[in-house]
Structures are given as C-alpha cells and as structure tokens.
Amino acid sequence: MDIIVCVKQVPGTTQVDIDPDTGVMRRDSASTKLNPYDLFAIEAALALVRETGGSVRTLTMGPPQARAALLETVWMGADSGVLVSDRRLGGADVLATARALAQAARAMGRYDLILCGKQTTDGDTAQVGAELAELLGIPHAGNVLSVAPGEGFVDARVSLDDRDELQRLPLPCLVCVDKNINTPRLPSYFRKKALAADPVTVLTLDDFPDRDERRYGLSGSPTQVERTFSPERAEHRAMLSGDPEEAAGQLADLLLAGKFVREV
Numbered sequence: 001m002d003i004i005v006c007v008k009q010v011p012g013t014t015q016v017d018i019d020p021d022t023g024v025m026r027r028d029s030a031s032t033k034l035n036p037y038d039l040f041a042i043e044a045a046l047a048l049v050r051e052t053g054g055s056v057r058t059l060t061m062g063p064p065q066a067r068a069a070l071l072e073t074v075w076m077g078a079d080s081g082v083l084v085s086d087r088r089l090g091g092a093d094v095l096a097t098a099r100a101l102a103q104a105a106r107a108m109g110r111y112d113l114i115l116c117g118k119q120t121t122d123g124d125t126a127q128v129g130a131e132l133a134e135l136l137g138i139p140h141a142g143n144v145l146s147v148a149p150g151e152g153f154v155d156a157r158v159s160l161d162d163r164d165e166l167q168r169l170p171l172p173c174l175v176c177v178d179k180n181i182n183t184p185r186l187p188s189y190f191r192k193k194a195l196a197a198d199p200v201t202v203l204t205l206d207d208f209p210d211r212d213e214r215r216y217g218l219s220g221s222p223t224q225v226e227r228t229f230s231p232e233r234a235e236h237r238a239m240l241s242g243d244p245e246e247a248a249g250q251l252a253d254l255l256l257a258g259k260f261v262r263e264v
Contacts, residue, residue, distance in 0.1 A: 001053070010120055042076055058070055102135035140176070141158050152170060
C-alpha cells in the first residue's frame with residue numbers, strides 16, 4: 001500500500017506575528033513544530049505499511065523552513081517528503097490550500113491512501129482533508145479511530161456523536177484520523193544519521209498540472225481575514241481568604257461590584 005500523509009508545520013507558541021495588511025500569519029517569524037494530530041496519521045501509515053508493504057511519503061505546503069517538519073517525518077520512518085513551496089501560494093485559505101495539495105498529490109503519482117490528522121492546531125478548521133478528497137474525487141472518512149487494510153479497501157472505524165460506525169472505503173481514498181488512534185513513535189537518531197541523501201523534494205506552482213495562479217494563494221481564497229486582534233488581558237487579581245462561607249461572601253461582593261450579577 002502506497003500512502004501519502006499530509007502534515008503541517010504549526011506555530012510552537014501562541015505568540016505569533018500577523019501581517020496587518022493581509023491578516024495572514026507570518027510563518028517565517030514564529031517557532032514551529034509538527035502538528036500534533038499529524039503524528040497519529042504518520043504512525044497509522046507506518047503501521048499499515050508494516051502490515052501490507054509499500055511506502056510512506058509525507059506532503060506539506062509552506063515556506064522553505066517547513067522542510068524541517070518533513071525531515072522529522074522521515075526520521076520517524078517515512079520514506080521521503082514533498083514540500084510545496086512557492087510565494088504564489090502564500091496566504092491560502094482552506095480551499096486554496098486543498099487545491100494546491102490536490103495538485104501536488106497528482107504530481108506525486110500513484111497512491112492508494114491519503115492520511116491526514118483530524119485538524120491543525122493553528123487553524124482548527126478540520127476542513128482541508130475533506131476538501132482535498134473532494135478535489136481528487138476519492139471517498140473519505142473523518143474522525144477515524146482505527147484503520148484496517150483489506151483487498152482493495154480499508155475499514156475505518158468512525159466516531160459519530162452517539163456511536164462508532166465501521167465504514168468500508170474503496171481505494172484510493174482519504175482518511176482523517178483522530179487523536180489517540182495510536183501512540184506515535186519518536187524520531188530515530190539512527191535514521192537521521194543514516195540519511196545519505198536529501199529525502200525532500202520541492203514542488204512549485206510550475207510543477208502542478210493546473211498552473212492557473214488565480215486558483216491559489218490569496219487570489220484563490222474565497223474567505224479573507226477582515227480583522228485580527230489580541231484578546232484583552234486583565235491583570236487585576238483578588239485573593240479570597242477565610243472559611244468557605246466568608247470566601248463566598250467576598251466573591252459575591254466582587255461579582256456585584258463588577259456588575260457580573262445583580263441582587264434579586
């Protein structure tokens with residue numbers, strides 16, 4: 001089974017820099033890490049290939065420094081990585097991102113399964129995986145708790161609101177895995193030291209089957225950020241003392257004074 005795992009490099013801190021003109025995060029100015037949900041997808045892919053044979057390639061879109069996230073996936077066990085990096089793709093919303101990833105997947109050639117993490121910790125939209133599948137014209141499942149291979153299909157156990165459901169998806173297909181589907185392994189120092197060649201291939205817009213710039217980046221994004229702001233931080237604190245009855249009285253006085261509640 002040949003698997004593509006979509007990953008993303010996300011900010012490693014809540015203190016991020018936002019472009020005041022576009023409302024887009026400046027990803028080259030923040031400390032970064034591999035999106036935690038993607039670690040579960042990588043481990044699921046490695047487990048499937050261990051059982052069925054095949055290969056695991058990872059795919060991401062981002063600035064040149066996103067190569068570090070792909071190298072981490074190779075140190076975990078992936079065979080290689082593909083970085084989609086082009087300034088013409090910058091500022092993409094979820095749809096423009098899915099378009100670029102779909103074009104990259106087509107450029108990468110044959111695959112049986114695409115795995116994604118449930119969501120990313122910077123956007124939290126959980127939309128790119130489903131949109132990617134729709135653009136590729138393949139079936140997909142989300143909130144997946146386990147994946148089992150079959151002859152020409154995979155069985156995905158999907159978490160619904162009130163129950164779990166077993167869904168059988170014909171290959172090729174896309175699966176978005178939930179957290180706790182497994183325990184991701186750590187990157188291997190020995191794999192890192194054993195790399196004889198660069199395992200990361202870089203693709204640009206010029207490598208896509210569809211090179212229409214209007215479909216990508218800011219120009220291809222139907223959603224735009226209207227305004228960004230930092231939440232207000234209240235520095236005032238009050239310490240309550242005494243027994244529970246006295247503390248409750250003090251708390252009531254504070255709530256009344258702040259007009260959070262009113263007397264009845």
